[in-house]
Amino acid sequence: MSETLPIPTVHTVADLRAIVSGWKSDGKTVGFVPTMGALHAGHISLIDIAKSRADKTVASVFVNPKQFAPGEDFGAYPRTLPDDAARLAAAGCDLLYAPNGPEMYPDGFATSVHVGGPSQELETRFRPHFFDGVATVVTKLFTQVRPDCAVFGEKDYQQLLVITRLAADLDLDVDIIPGPVVREADGLALSSRNVYLSPENRVRAVRLNALLFSCAEALEKGEPISGTLNTARMIAESAFDLVDYIEVRCAETLSALPGPVLDRPARILAAIRLGDTRLIDNVAAHPA
Ligand code: AMP
Numbered sequence: 001m002s003e004t005l006p007i008p009t010v011h012t013v014a015d016l017r018a019i020v021s022g023w024k025s026d027g028k029t030v031g032f033v034p035t036m037g038a039l040h041a042g043h044i045s046l047i048d049i050a051k052s053r054a055d056k057t058v059a060s061v062f063v064n065p066k067q068f069a070p071g072e073d074f075g076a077y078p079r080t081l082p083d084d085a086a087r088l089a090a091a092g093c094d095l096l097y098a099p100n101g102p103e104m105y106p107d108g109f110a111t112s113v114h115v116g117g118p119s120q121e122l123e124t125r126f127r128p129h130f131f132d133g134v135a136t137v138v139t140k141l142f143t144q145v146r147p148d149c150a151v152f153g154e155k156d157y158q159q160l161l162v163i164t165r166l167a168a169d170l171d172l173d174v175d176i177i178p179g180p181v182v183r184e185a186d187g188l189a190l191s192s193r194n195v196y197l198s199p200e201n202r203v204r205a206v207r208l209n210a211l212l213f214s215c216a217e218a219l220e221k222g223e224p225i226s227g228t229l230n231t232a233r234m235i236a237e238s239a240f241d242l243v244d245y246i247e248v249r250c251a252e253t254l255s256a257l258p259g260p261v262l263d264r265p266a267r268i269l270a271a272i273r274l275g276d277t278r279l280i281d282n283v284a285a286h287p288a
Pocket of ligand 1: 034035036037042043045046151152153154155156179180181182183189190191192
């Protein structure tokens, strides 16, 4: 236990298990919110959901090296544990689990969890090892915390579907609960990476959500998917430094939509770059 942080905090699996086992033997249910820290209101909204679904809430803060490729921002990723602990305490979270690297991946660690299905394409085209890293750490975290439910943000929509698939396929016995995207007043999705944006790029970033919402409006009016996407891609190419993708996919499976127009609940997903910062966002679109 750490005495300097304003919330009960554990750093080892043994200490974590001692506390969670105590709760379980008292008949309490456990909700879990895994994070990489640098917490903002989006993360806290997931804590609120976990608290509404379970008796006790655990949050983890672990910057998972396995989901960063060489050259990505693992070293630079913001690490703000005292602030994170204060936010979690204020939100009424019961326990912070902040393992270090060797606790999670001791010498000799040699296992990787691969999920197919929804992990294919989109993010995987640009970050091929990302979901293996995510699935591996989430499998470990679930095994360590043994929660009844876990809350994941729709901000990382593909990740949410990958984790839902993982939990079902491996009978992990954890309810995966989605949390809606929390946005700034101007619509920019909150992200720990927004701190990387220069003031000028912060202004440009707002065009991402505006573009996705206008795409959704067009598709919901019955406009053709391919024309709508072509226009969106052209606008994005001029608004951003690089466009990794803008796609419309089935909201349930992330497979491509068969028809020329929206015929089922869909998600419009995008990843773009502004300077060195990569932003992802997505919005829902429903057929009339
Ligand atoms: P991260 O710390 O970025 O790995 O995110 C931890 C969890 O917070 C994931 O389930 C994310 O999808 C979720 N999250 C991040 N940003 C937001 C947001 N703006 N709104 C809702 N959930 C979010």
